[in-house]
Amino acid sequence: MKVLITGGLGFIGTQLSAYFLQQGDEVTVVARSREPKQYTLKGVKYVSGDTTLEGSWQEEVPVQDVVINLAGASIFTRWNEKGKRLIYESRVLTTRNLVEALAEGKRTVLCSTSAVGYYGFRADEELTEENGPGDDFLAGVCVDWEKEARKAEAKGARVVIARFGLVLGKTGGVLGEMNPLFKRFIGGPLGSGCQWVSWIHMKDLLRAMSFVIEKREIHGPVNFCSPDPVKNEKFANGLGKVLRRPSFFRAPAFMIRLVLGEFGSFMLKGQRVLPTVLLKHGYRFRYPEIEKALSEVVGRD
Numbered sequence: 001m002k003v004l005i006t007g008g009l010g011f012i013g014t015q016l017s018a019y020f021l022q023q024g025d026e027v028t029v030v031a032r033s034r035e036p037k038q039y040t041l042k043g044v045k046y047v048s049g050d051t052t053l054e055g056s057w058q059e060e061v062p063v064q065d066v067v068i069n070l071a072g073a074s075i076f077t078r079w080n081e082k083g084k085r086l087i088y089e090s091r092v093l094t095t096r097n098l099v100e101a102l103a104e105g106k107r108t109v110l111c112s113t114s115a116v117g118y119y120g121f122r123a124d125e126e127l128t129e130e131n132g133p134g135d136d137f138l139a140g141v142c143v144d145w146e147k148e149a150r151k152a153e154a155k156g157a158r159v160v161i162a163r164f165g166l167v168l169g170k171t172g173g174v175l176g177e178m179n180p181l182f183k184r185f186i187g188g189p190l191g192s193g194c195q196w197v198s199w200i201h202m203k204d205l206l207r208a209m210s211f212v213i214e215k216r217e218i219h220g221p222v223n224f225c226s227p228d229p230v231k232n233e234k235f236a237n238g239l240g241k242v243l244r245r246p247s248f249f250r251a252p253a254f255m256i257r258l259v260l261g262e263f264g265s266f267m268l269k270g271q272r273v274l275p276t277v278l279l280k281h282g283y284r285f286r287y288p289e290i291e292k293a294l295s296e297v298v299g300r301d
Contacts, residue, residue, distance in 0.1 A: 001025045004060055006051050006094060007070035009033060009040065012167060012205065016068060017044050019206045028064070030057050030071075051094040061101035066213055069098055069112040069149065079137065079262040088141050095148040099155070108157045109213050112149035116165050116198045116225060118142035121269040124196070128276040129163075129221040138266060146221070158219050160212050165225030165273060168297050169202030193233030195270035198225040201287035201296070211283050223275045230290050232270065238291045239298075 003020045007013050008029030017027050021043050028045040029036075036046040049057025051071050061067060073090040077083050095112055102108055119127045120134010133139045146161050153159050200208075205224055212218045230238075275283075287293040 001066060002028070002064045003066045003068065004028045004030065004064040005068045005070060006030045006098065007072065008044075009036070010070060011169065012202075013068075013070050014041075015169065015202055015206060016070075016209065017041055019210070023210070028060050030060065051097060052089055053093075054097055054100075058097060058101035061098060062103035062106070064108060066109045066111065067098060067102070068209070069095055069110065072113070075138065075266075079266075084137065088144070091141060091145045092148055095145060096151075099148060099152045102152055102155050102157055105156045108152075108155075109160065110149060110152045110157045111160045111162055111209060111212065112146070114142045114146050114149075114161050114163045114221075116163050116223065116271045116273045117266075118146070118163055118221075119271045119273065121271065124272060127271055127273045129223055130276075136266070137262065158216065160219060161221045162209070162212070163221055163223050163225075163273070164205070165198035165200050165223070165229075167202055167205055168199055168293055170297055190232055190236075190267055192268075193231060193236065195232045195268060196229050196272040197232050197235045198223075198229045198271055198273040199235070199290065199293070200225045201285075201293040203296075204285050204287055207286065208278055208283055211278070211281075215281055218277065218281055220277075222277045223273050224278075225273050225275055226285060226290070226293070227275055227279060227288055228290065229272050229274070235290060238294050 003025050005013050005016055005027065008017055009031040013029065017029055018041055020027050021041060026045070027043070028047060029040070030047045030049055030051060032048070032050055034048050036044070040046060047057050047060055049055050051057065071090060071094040073086045075087055079087075098110070102110070115138065117138035118133050119131055120136055120139045122134070133143050149159055149161060204226070208224055212222055287296065
């Protein structure tokens with residue numbers, strides 16, 4: 001199987017590349033860097049290109065069996081006008097260019113990422129793939145991002161919209177930001193700690209991605225998150241427990257908003273999202289519970 005991954009040098013893309021290589025697949029990675037990074041795996045075909053622009057990188061797309069679209073600027077920054085434009089365009093324009101490059105009539109599988117931020121903020125409501133979008137900035141990005149991906153269906157592609165929760169892995173992501181704080185004894189809940197955290201262990205993300213590719217009947221939105229979303233306070237307490245550090249240094253809401261602006265307000269809210277499609281089709285989570293997942297990630301499993 002030929003697999004192309006945009007944003008393939010990032011936290012998730014690097015792990016997906018290794019996963020598919022181990023399965024014997026041919027992997028092509030597209031990223032902005034002129035040269036592959038030192039950690040780029042042997043056996044990966046590296047293609048340099050700015051995916052927000054049309055270019056020679058698009059020549060790699062028509063021959064692929066699977067295209068996994070991970071490209072997008074980090075949201076973990078202050079959301080000023082320039083930052084918002086970068087967040088939006090890096091996702092929407094990349095997806096548009098990918099779809100334009102797909103071969104007509106070929107049953108390519110396009111797994112285009114989105115986020116649970118699609119649902120907006122609905123307090124304690126349980127959210128599934130059947131729920132509609134929110135009305136905040138990130139939800140709006142997700143709506144347009146997904147709309148571009150769904151245009152591939154007109155070309156005959158099977159489109160899966162992978163709505164990611166927070167991804168827990170050893171090499172970065174949200175834990176890469178939180179672990180140092182806890183190790184310095186200054187970690188804890190954000191604001192009230194009552195906001196929901198929808199999360200997924202990296203190993204489940206990799207397995208779930210392979211699962212949706214193999215299951216030809218799966219298409220449309222799929223929530224990539226554990227069946228056990230937790231409150232932010234429980235998440236922080238669980239991390240403190242496995243790191244053997246206290247977790248009572250609560251970050252005040254006003255300080256988070258002061259430092260991070262609109263993104264700070266986003267961090268103080270959350271979504272209670274359930275992986276209904278994955279469960280319906282028989283996917284079994286290896287790490288469904290937060291403490292077991294955190295223990296494995298920090299090496300205490």
